[in-house]
Amino acid sequence: MSASTCDALEAALRAVSEVATPRTSAVEGVPGAFVVHGVLSAKDCEALGRVVDLAHAAVVLPDTTEPRRESQHHIPVWVDQAALKPLCRKLHAALPQTAGPRCAAQLEEPGLEVSHFTRLYKYEQGDFSAPHFDRAYHERDERGRLTRFSAFSIVLYLNDDFEGGSTTFFAKDPLVRPSRRGNTPVVDPTRLRVQARVTPRRGDALIFPHGNFPGCHPNPLHEGSVVVRGSKSILRSDIMFRPAEKCALPPPTSKRREGKPKAGSAAQLAIAEQVEAILNARLSQIAPEFADEASGSILVAREAGGPEMRCDLANKVFWKAFADESRRRRQRGEDKVAAFSSDLGLTRELTRVELAELIVASLPDDHPLAFVGVTSGASIVLNSKLHRLQMHEAQMIMCETCGKFLRSSGGLEWHMKRVHKVATHSQAFEAVQRASTAVTKPASVLVWPVVQPKAAPLDRRDFQTAVEDPEHLQAAIAQGKVRSLGPGLDACRAGDLETLKDLISQGAFDPREDRDRNGCTGLLWACGFGHLKLVRFLVDDCHVDPESPQLARRGLAGRKPLHWAARNGQLAVVRYLVEQVHATVDPETSDGTTPLCLAAYQGHLETCRYLRGAGANVLTVNSFGCNLAMWIAQGVDRVDVAEWALGLGVNFDAINHNGQGPLHKAAQRGNARLVNWLVSKVGPHHHLPNAAEQSTPAQLAEFSGHCDLAKVLRQASGLAEHRRPGLG
Ligand SMILES: O=C(O)CCC(=O)C(=O)O
Ligand SMILES: [Fe+2]
Numbered sequence: 013m014s015a016s017t018c019d020a021l022e023a024a025l026r027a028v029s030e031v032a033t034p035r036t037s038a039v040e041g042v043p044g045a046f047v048v049h050g051v052l053s054a055k056d057c058e059a060l061g062r063v064v065d066l067a068h069a070a071v072v073l074p075d076t077t078e079p080r081r082e083s084q085h086h087i088p089v090w091v092d093q094a095a096l097k098p099l100c101r102k103l104h105a106a107l108p109q110t111a112g113p114r115c116a117a118q119l120e121e122p123g124l125e126v127s128h129f130t131r132l133y134k135y136e137q138g139d140f141s142a143p144h145f146d147r148a149y150h151e152r153d154e155r156g157r158l159t160r161f162s163a164f165s166i167v168l169y170l171n172d173d174f175e176g177g178s179t180t181f182f183a184k185d186p187l188v189r190p191s192r193r194g195n196t197p198v199v200d201p202t203r204l205r206v207q208a209r210v211t212p213r214r215g216d217a218l219i220f221p222h223g224n225f226p227g228c229h230p231n232p233l234h235e236g237s238v239v240v241r242g243s244k245s246i247l248r249s250d251i252m253f254r255p256a257e258k259c260a261l262p263p264p265t266s267k268r269r270e271g272k273p274k275a276g277s278a279a280q281l282a283i284a285e286q287v288e289a290i291l292n293a294r295l296s297q298i299a300p301e302f303a304d305e306a307s308g309s310i311l312v313a314r315e316a317g318g319p320e321m322r323c324d325l326a327n328k329v330f331w332k333a334f335a336d337e338s339r340r341r342r343q344r345g346e347d348k349v350a351a352f353s354s355d356l357g358l359t360r361e362l363t364r365v366e367l368a369e370l371i372v373a374s375l376p377d378d379h380p381l382a383f384v385g386v387t388s389g390a391s392i393v394l395n396s397k398l399h400r401l402q403m404h405e406a407q408m409i410m411c412e413t414c415g416k417f418l419r420s421s422g423g424l425e426w427h428m429k430r431v432h433k434v435a436t437h438s439q440a441f442e443a444v445q446r447a448s449t450a451v452t453k454p455a456s457v458l459v460w461p462v463v464q465p466k467a468a469p470l471d472r473r474d475f476q477t478a479v480e481d482p483e484h485l486q487a488a489i490a491q492g493k494v495r496s497l498g499p500g501l502d503a504c505r506a507g508d509l510e511t512l513k514d515l516i517s518q519g520a521f522d523p524r525e526d527r528d529r530n531g532c533t534g535l536l537w538a539c540g541f542g543h544l545k546l547v548r549f550l551v552d553d554c555h556v557d558p559e560s561p562q563l564a565r566r567g568l569a570g571r572k573p574l575h576w577a578a579r580n581g582q583l584a585v586v587r588y589l590v591e592q593v594h595a596t597v598d599p600e601t602s603d604g605t606t607p608l609c610l611a612a613y614q615g616h617l618e619t620c621r622y623l624r625g626a627g628a629n630v631l632t633v634n635s636f637g638c639n640l641a642m643w644i645a646q647g648v649d650r651v652d653v654a655e656w657a658l659g660l661g662v663n664f665d666a667i668n669h670n671g672q673g674p675l676h677k678a679a680q681r682g683n684a685r686l687v688n689w690l691v692s693k694v695g696p697h698h699h700l701p702n703a704a705e706q707s708t709p710a711q712l713a714e715f716s717g718h719c720d721l722a723k724v725l726r727q728a729s730g731l732a733e734h735r736r737p738g739l740g
Pocket of ligand 1: 179234237
């Protein structure tokens with residue numbers, strides 16, 4: 013661009029005539045888009061059109077027989093902001109006062125509304141702009157704080173004596189999503205459905221939303237359609253906004269509770285915006301059709317000591333998916349499950365919490381966060397590094413397990429013991445030390461379920477420590493962290509024999525009949541938590557059937573006391589059941605799973621050894637075709653348990669009815685030690701896609717967010733091609 017183009021453009025802009033406030037009309041079907049009619053007079057258009065012609069005439073194209081590349085349609089020109097004053101004055105009344113319906117960022121001050129970054133377009137016959145998303149641009153101060161950003165595109169049509177060349181908007185399509193760079197869609201052009209066409213009229217300005225700033229309108233996919241005859245000239249720029257220091261956001265329009273919007277500083281909003289872009293990118297891998305949903309999903313909700321930001325993205329996406337009949341799946345245990353198809357074409361069934369965990373599982377290295385966690389309600393809670401620093405300056409230390417801020421190290425130590433059940437003083441002290449020094453070290457992201465599960469399926473990790481004694485259980489119930497199962501079952505769960513006896517003698521609890529909503533009896537609870545005395549009392553004195561199974565929906569159905577004791581490594585109870593009650597060593601659940609499988613799954617090697625010694629079948633295979641190797645692979649990453657099983661002849665080369673072997677399972681779970689152990693042992697066929705999802709172990713690892721593991725697996729699958737199959 014030559015200086016003369018810039019001068020000529022500035023002169024033409026300065027000369028824009030001042031006439032009456034223009035009339036506007038909405039673009040139907042494109043939220044936030046509208047046309048301002050008659051912004052420029054015929055004379056303005058002629059002058060600006062001449063500048064466009066001049067600028068384009070000055071461009072020498074390398075080879076005129078080739079069609080022009082799209083980037084050659086337009087020429088960027090940075091003009092003096094003052095030259096835009098007349099245009100800004102004319103547009104001002106027609107422009108939105110905030111950047112979006114749920115964004116409090118204010119329209120720039122008079123004279124600054126239209127960006128000085130302009131583009132001069134000249135489309136010749138046959139030229140067009142392919143479908144794309146426009147991008148916002150941002151300006152920051154020296155401390156990295158957002159100072160201004162664009163939220164709308166403005167297209168000023170300078171002529172209309174041509175055919176074709178409309179600005180065409182496409183309907184939102186779940187399968188069309190922005191590329192990683194954000195502007196070009198990954199799209200099969202035949203899929204696109206036209207939502208609205210704006211026919212260029214000389215002097216009109218088309219204004220439509222762009223970018224992904226929180227609380228703004230969605231970013232519409234659009235194109236400059238082909239010019240069929242003649243040529244089309246436009247002047248293009250952006251409409252600018254300024255983040256509000258205190259954002260009093262209008263209430264959300266959605267009926268679902270989205271939390272109370274809170275004030276956020278400009279810095280916080282800028283970070284929220286950055287994080288939303290990261291979450292959008294993750295969603296576009298996990299569930300591409302929801303890729304836009306992260307926009308506007310983060311609320312800066314600073315409450316006394318609570319995490320800084322909260323994002324209900326997983327809930328929002330999950331319920332949308334769940335509303336779709338074809339995605340909705342039967343409940344898994346207590347939780348609802350919906351199906352999501354990734355950008356690799358894999359389909360997974362996920363609960364809300366699993367979806368949330370997957371979204372935050374592998375954030376890129378350059379995120380601005382000190383903490384990311386997922387609550388039991390599937391909310392994503394976040395603290396920025398900046399916020400942690402500011403809180404630190406105010407003598408508040410962040411708990412690295414749940415993201416809460418505690419006053420003083422004593423407070424954090426108490427919190428570690430009380431809330432996170434850190435057993436010893438030295439462990440709590442270590443955690444405090446870590447947290448106190450963390451601000452000065454580069455922070456890493458911790459992903460952790462922040463709150464203990466509220467319902468009571470036994471197989472949730474960390475649950476036991478939360479409720480292992482009656483006092484803790486009472487406290488946890490009182491705090492609403494653990495749901496009460498009723499006094500009798502609570503007593504069994506907590507090992508509170510005295511209370512249990514009282515309740516039974518009062519007729520308030522029948523240990524043979526009463527069950528929780530997952531079909532668990534008091535005996536099952538007591539076995540799972542290893543309360544041997546109470547187990548004895550129930551079996552020996554109350555004559556509860558030691559083989560009475562859990563009455564649940566699939567998955568947990570048919571688990572017996574020995575299953576739960578073995579699963580949780582409660583060896584004393586296992587021994588009592590086997591040796592004194594003579595319970596069957598290999599009872600099968602409704603899908604044929606034995607206690608040994610569950611003990612191996614949870615890495616309880618001693619229990620495994622004991623059960624095998626007592627006659628358990630190590631070569632057991634359940635109704636899905638899963639053997640012990642697969643249970644170990646999908647468990648807690650224990651190579652020693654795998655070695656033990658291999659030594660006993662367990663087949664690690666097996667593939668189940670779903671076409672999955674141990675490598676698929678270990679990869680999907682991100683069990684790095686086991687993956688490394690397995691890759692040197694299994695043959696090339698273990699790297700093939702499984703049946704249901706048509707995915708290889710490498711893809712499964714990647715899809716679950718274990719990118720390093722995926723690399724290892726890709727390499728290994730190459731090497732495995734050259735080896736003979738089979739364990740060696
Ligand atoms: O040429 C048009 O009508 C649209 C131009 C456009 O989409 C853009 O400048 O981003
Ligand atoms: Fe565009």
